Amino acid sequence: MSEEFKQFYYDQTFSDDDQLRNTSRAFPYSGDNTFTFSTDSSDNGLQMFDPTSYVNFTDFLHGSADYNIFKDGEKPAVEAVGGGEVPATTNSSGSSSTSEAAEDDGYLNKGKKKKKMAEDGEESSKKEVKAKKKKEKKQKEPRFTFMTKSEVDHLEDGYRWRKYGQKAVKNSPNPRSYYRCTTGKCPVKKRLERSFIDPSIVITTYEGQHNHHEPAARRGDMASMFAPPSTLALALSQLQENQSLPPEHSIQMPYQI
DNA sequence: CGGTTTTGACCGGCGC
DNA sequence: GCGCCGGTCAAAACCG
Numbered sequence: 001m002s003e004e005f006k007q008f009y010y011d012q013t014f015s016d017d018d019q020l021r022n023t024s025r026a027f028p029y030s031g032d033n034t035f036t037f038s039t040d041s042s043d044n045g046l047q048m049f050d051p052t053s054y055v056n057f058t059d060f061l062h063g064s065a066d067y068n069i070f071k072d073g074e075k076p077a078v079e080a081v082g083g084g085e086v087p088a089t090t091n092s093s094g095s096s097s098t099s100e101a102a103e104d105d106g107y108l109n110k111g112k113k114k115k116k117m118a119e120d121g122e123e124s125s126k127k128e129v130k131a132k133k134k135k136e137k138k139q140k141e142p143r144f145t146f147m148t149k150s151e152v153d154h155l156e157d158g159y160r161w162r163k164y165g166q167k168a169v170k171n172s173p174n175p176r177s178y179y180r181c182t183t184g185k186c187p188v189k190k191r192l193e194r195s196f197i198d199p200s201i202v203i204t205t206y207e208g209q210h211n212h213h214e215p216a217a218r219r220g221d222m223a224s225m226f227a228p229p230s231t232l233a234l235a236l237s238q239l240q241e242n243q244s245l246p247p248e249h250s251i252q253m254p255y256q257i
Numbered sequence: 258c259g260g261t262t263t264t265g266a267c268c269g270g271c272g273c
Numbered sequence: 274g275c276g277c278c279g280g281t282c283a284a285a286a287c288c289g
Contacts, residue, residue, distance in 0.1 A: 163262055165281055
């Protein structure tokens, strides 16, 4: 584990609750555009907690929760997305603009760009890659990290995901899974892992922003097509939209590492 | 049969 | 340069 985390960890004595809070505070996710907060999906709705107090997740999303810890006092650098309106309700009777069938053109990955890197026309592809690398270096996508107390690993968030990798996490017995949104050419990625401090906590990191409004409906699954969006899905969409509001209306993350 | 998961190879960045 | 590490690719397996 990272040095800063190790130090934090060893310096603290945790009560049960504190351990959760401090986990969110100390877990070594860091960097610009990364926000860490915690949720508890145990039963009715999401509850979020921060280093000082438990607070309702909805309050948090609406900015009515009293938070003012924010790195550099700045608004997160998130691309405006200019979405539509989403009702502020969290209960299941959400009107919402669900099944609009935004018609995903199905999942198709970019062509097999590299057949075999050894021979054939490798120089062109290599050049391309190199040029691309030079040009954009490494763009840091906005990321959100959730810590959710949950039995299930993969929380339903209304979108469809395809797993594309799994890796062992250093110093943790739990693997990390990598997912991509399967709708069209949506660039959003997501990773999932269980906390090695408290295995009942699932850590979900979203990266990027969806370029489509509606999650892809599952074919042949009428129940899911007409079901109201999950609490988490609603929360995420609101979160995304709030990000593009002027600073005075933007939500404030409970804690920024 | 089409889409998803699995899983080892591969790749680039970074510290030494 | 080398090895570690986080992340991604892609072929094969899997599955409804």
